[in-house]
Amino acid sequence: MPNRTDAPARRFAWAGRSYLIQTGATVVSGLGNAGAPIATAFAVLAMGGGATGIGSVIAARLLATVLFLLLGGAVADRLPRHRVMVAANVGNALSQGVLAALVLSGSARLWEVVLLSAAGGVGQAFFTPAAEGVIMESVDQRQAPRAFALFRTAMNSSQIGGAALGGAMVAAVGPGWVLALDACCFAAAGALRLLLRAPAPAARPAGPGLLAELRDGWREFASRRWLWTVVVQYGVVNTCLIAAESVLGPIVADQRLGGARPWGLANAAMGVGLVLSGLLLVRRQPRRILLAGNVGMLLFALPAAALAAGAPLPVLAWAMFASGTGGTLFGVSWMIALQQEIPAAKFSRVAAYDWCGSVALAPVGTALAGPLAGGLGLSGALWACAGLMTLLSLLVLAVPEVRRLTRSPAIGTVGEVTATQAVPETATA
Template identity: 75%
Template sequence: MPKLNQHRIPQLTWAGRDFLIHSAATVVSGLGNAGAPIATAFAILRLGGGAAEIGWVTGARLAATVLFLLVGGALADRLPRHRVMVAANLGNALSQALLAVLVLTGQARLWQIVVLAAANGVGLAFFAPASEGMVMESVDQRQAPRAFAVFRTALNSSQIVGAALGGALVAAVGPGWVLALDAAGLAAAGALRLFLRAGAAPARQPSGPGMLAELREGWREFTSRRWLWAVVVQYGVVNACLIAAESVLGPLVADERLGGPRPWGLVNAAMGAGLVAGGLLMVRWQPRRLLMAGTAGVLMFGLPAATLAAGAPLPLVGAAMFASGVGGTVYGVSWMVALQQEIPAAQFSRVAAYDWCGSVALAPVGTAAAAPLAGGLGLGDALWSCAAVMTLLSLLVLAVPEVRALVRHSTPAGSGAKRLEPVAA
């Protein structure tokens, strides 16, 4: 038998045991997480709800995340991160399982869905800052950009399958079974993360500062960098418009014109394919001007809303979602490389919590305003407005000199102990 050419086989010698376990857990939970928003939206529609009800449920989850993120960020710098992630995974599995039972038995009421969505948001608030450090704790710091790109590619690959499968299952067997699968995936991910060895709590002095003092220290780190808070403020508004367009208004367009949950799942899978393509691109491409490249990615976010507003056919909507997915990964990787090289490791989780707060703080407002906006302007004009705001703000942030000037370092600044972190999933 001829010997295999080892130079043609992708080498992952830098990917240690913890990296592989964390990536596998994220893929498992990502399969369900991609289908759950589709299932929840169509469960609400089948209960007789509309844009307002979908907005309330989405907003409740996001508002709970915002309220608890700072506490989650502080705890992530005080406790073993993998234990925090396990607890959050299992808590979210329980909330999704309860929602699945209510939907499957026909007992679901809007207030129950809102409460369980808020519980899910609390779990995310504790999971996200803790998850932020795990990838980089399990690889050599010189491999940080590659590790993040590979991690996101694996996550987004699972979301392609999850979105397509979720839409098909909602159409075939109903949303309750999709929610049940999400609960099972979250429980399995939590079980896998029990085997993680990274993420031990940092050494602390018994007389060290309290949580409020640590949060103030993280706030000083956050506000002292104009490029950081400028991008976060910009992204907070963009994210509100994005969620309003794709989580509230998009399912309505799909229900009215595109054919329901199955085609909506397919276009969400197209976005997942774009996210994967962006990850493969960022494994190879290392842009020097990090935030310029990231802003170019955010400019793609308005394309799905524009095609939905224009009444474009399904293939064109899918192409726009694909382009938006590519832009999302270009932005995500560029942003995390910037944070890795600029933020001290000791304050990273707290700064990440402020980043998350700013990025999602306005999302509940966007979801709550989506239905009145659609009612006042019409569905098409509401989507056009979302697309216009996302595009304009993505251009305006380039007026900040520090955004244009921030460049990639050949090696991490300072001691080299800074991290590149994945967005939690």
């Protein structure tokens, strides 16, 4: 009789050691990261910072990320990626640890929170391009859709517990302990990633330097209309999303919903949507990947609309759940498109341009969220965010390459199905 315990092992035989370590480390850091924005927002509110103060803190982190992303992508293509990730985790652990100590001591000032938030953004700029490259390298290309979906499901599962725990801890013991937990999670994730044995980049002949490689990455990025179109679109949508959910959302929660605990529960509902949709995508991925991804992006506007309408917590939770579902659909579809179309040797540089474009406008948007709410009112600013997100998610579908990009049966084979080729309507998955 076959051993039933062998079935899970056979089912996930494609998930090698590096993939499992990276996924586990991401879950650990995600537990802290989900609660940290809630804790930071309510720490700033306790200082009397208001919407403008929260926006300044978030803008500082995003601006630092934008300024260093391209350098982070080039470094990740030149050095062993797992070492770059470990160094970034250590830096984030230190910055969050100092911030936690200041908040717990009651001596934190707004400029210190802004400065430490910017330090965290620098770490994120080096971590993100390297992390996406490591996931690419750790699985067989044929298993990439399943691997991406399972990775995001595991990552988003940690968001559920992290958001709910973070909101409850802020309400029970204050934001400082949540920030301390985040610092410990960063340190633990860095320790796990020390166990990675990711392959170092191939030896490079003498010649082009860092700037030449950045120019090469730009050519790869700019030559694909579907790529830069969606990045520009997402850059604006992400700005509205961050302004609505990270700056204005905590204000609404504090004024109308009862504070940090219900806001944490609403964020946990988003995590449930992220996870359940991820479980579905483990088994089946859409054929027209960018078309499906933009359908998911349409759902991003629902939380802002619910907050603007003064919806009660259950309605807001359902809106957050739907937004989370759309987030996974877009995120998995986007990663499949990048993995399918971008050469592995240039992936981190292209990913850096992707991330740079995605967050370039966010510092401006978050910094202006407070003044916008002062001029239009909270509801008016939130309705503006919801309307702009919806409009852009529809407009981008006018680009033929976005509608037609089809998932290749042999995903990862660059050029087999390219974004510039017309994909017949009868093409099969």
